[in-house]
Amino acid sequence: MQRFFYICNTMMKPINVADLLEQTTKTLFSFEILPPLKGKSIQSIYDGIDPLIEFKPAFINVTYHREEFIYKKREKGYLEKFSIKKRPGTVGICAAISNKYKTPSVAHLICGGFTREETENALIDLNFLGVNNVLALRGDPIKTEQYFVPEEGGNEYAVDLVKQIIQLNKGQYIEDNIENASPTNFCIGVSGYPEKHSEAPNMKEDIIRLKQKIDAGAGYIVTQMFFDNQKFFDFVALCRAAGITVPIVPGIKPIATKRQLQVLPKLFHIDLPEELTDMVEACKDNEEVKLVGEKWALAQCKELMEKQVPCIHFYTMGKSNAVRNIAKKLF
Numbered sequence: 581m582q583r584f585f586y587i588c589n590t591m592m593k594p595i596n597v598a599d600l601l602e603q604t605t606k607t608l609f610s611f612e613i614l615p616p617l618k619g620k621s622i623q624s625i626y627d628g629i630d631p632l633i634e635f636k637p638a639f640i641n642v643t644y645h646r647e648e649f650i651y652k653k654r655e656k657g658y659l660e661k662f663s664i665k666k667r668p669g670t671v672g673i674c675a676a677i678s679n680k681y682k683t684p685s686v687a688h689l690i691c692g693g694f695t696r697e698e699t700e701n702a703l704i705d706l707n708f709l710g711v712n713n714v715l716a717l718r719g720d721p722i723k724t725e726q727y728f729v730p731e732e733g734g735n736e737y738a739v740d741l742v743k744q745i746i747q748l749n750k751g752q753y754i755e756d757n758i759e760n761a762s763p764t765n766f767c768i769g770v771s772g773y774p775e776k777h778s779e780a781p782n783m784k785e786d787i788i789r790l791k792q793k794i795d796a797g798a799g800y801i802v803t804q805m806f807f808d809n810q811k812f813f814d815f816v817a818l819c820r821a822a823g824i825t826v827p828i829v830p831g832i833k834p835i836a837t838k839r840q841l842q843v844l845p846k847l848f849h850i851d852l853p854e855e856l857t858d859m860v861e862a863c864k865d866n867e868e869v870k871l872v873g874e875k876w877a878l879a880q881c882k883e884l885m886e887k888q889v890p891c892i893h894f895y896t897m898g899k900s901n902a903v904r905n906i907a908k909k910l911f
C-alpha cells in the first residue's frame with residue numbers, strides 16, 4: 581500500500597519524510613546505509629538492502645563521507661598531501677535506490693568540506709534527481725583537526741545548512757540575480773543526541789541548539805544510537821519541555837563484535853550499560869556477541885514501540901543480517 585502510494589506520488593507530490601512521521605499511526609521501519617568503498621559496485625548496496633525490503637522501509641538514509649587527507653613520500657623525503665574520498669556516491673546512490681525500490685531515500689548532507697556554493701550545487705543535483713529528503717548535519721572534524729573547521733565560505737553549524745536549504749525552498753539562490761527561480765521542496769531532518777553531543781557544554785545548551793535547527797525549518801529529528809532506552813525517553817521529555825514538537829526517531833544499532841565495546845563509545849560518545857557489556861564480555865566469540873546484540877536491540881525496540889515512537893531507525897553499517905532478524909519479529 582505504502583509503495584503504491586509512492587509510485588503514484590512520484591508523478592504528483594514527492595514523499596516528505598516529516599509528513600510520514602507526523603501522520604503514521606504505527607511505528608515505521610527505516611535504516612541507514614553507507615556508500616560502498618570507492619571501486620566497489622552499487623550491487624554491494626543492493627545486497628545490503630534486498631534482505632530488508634520485505635519489511636517495507638518508510639525511508640532509507642545514505643550517509644555522506646567527507647574527504648580524508650593522506651601523505652605520500654616523494655623524492656628527498658618530501659611528503660605530498662592528497663585528498664581522497666573513500667566512500668563517494670551519496671547523491672547517485674540515493675537516486676538509484678529510490679528508483680529501484682520505489683522507497684524514499686534520504687541524502688545526508690554535511691557542512692564540512694563544502695562551500696555554500698558547493699552545497700547549493702549538491703542540492704540542485706538532488707532536486708533534479710527527485711531526492712527531496714535530506715538530513716542536514718555539520719559533520720565531524722577531520723582526523724588532522726582537533727575542532728571542526730568549516731570550509732572558507734561554508735556553513736559552520738547544521739543550523740546554517742538548514743537555513744540555506746530553506747532559502748532554496750523559497751527559490752532564493754546564492755546569486756541574487758536569478759529571475760523566476762524555481763523553489764525546491766526539501767524536507768529536512770536533523771540529528772539529536774540523547775547522551776549530549778560531545779562538544780556541547782551541557783544538555784541544556786545542546787537542546788537549545790537543537791531547537792534552533794527546528795525553528796530554522798527542520799521537520800524531524802533522528803537520534804544518535806543509544807543502548808539505554810531511559811536516555812532516549814529523558815531526551816524526548818527535555819525536547820518537549822523546550823518546545824520541540826517535531827517527531828523524534830530513535831536510532832538503534834545491534835552490537836556485533838566485542839571490539840565495539842571500545843569503538844562505539846570512542847566514535848559516538850555514548851555509554852554502554854553494564855548489563856550489556858557484562859553479557860558481551862562473557863561471550864566466547866563474535867557469533868555469540870551477535871546473538872546478545874540482537875536480543876538487546878530487540879528488547880529496546882519492543883519497549884520503544886510500546887511507547888509508540890513514530891519510527892525505529894537502524895544503523896546497519898553495511899551489515900543487514902542482525903537488522904533483518906530483528907525486523908522479522910517486529911515489522
Ligand code: FAD
Pocket residue numbers: 642643644645646688689690715716717718719720721736737738739771772777778779780781785786789793802803804805831
Ligand atoms: P550541529 O547541530 O551543528 O552541532 C554541533 C555542535 O555545535 C553541538 O555541540 C551543538 O550543541 C553546537 N552548536 C550548534 N549550533 C551552535 C552555535 N550556533 N553556536 C555554538 N555551538 C553550536 N557525519 C557525517 O560526516 N556524515 C553522515 O552521514 C552523518 N550522519 C549522521 C546521522 C545521525 C543520525 C547522527 C546523529 C550523526 C551523523 N553524523 C554524520 C555525525 C555528525 O556529523 C556529528 O555528530 C557532528 O559532530 C555534529 O553534527 P550535527 O549536525 O549534530 O551538528
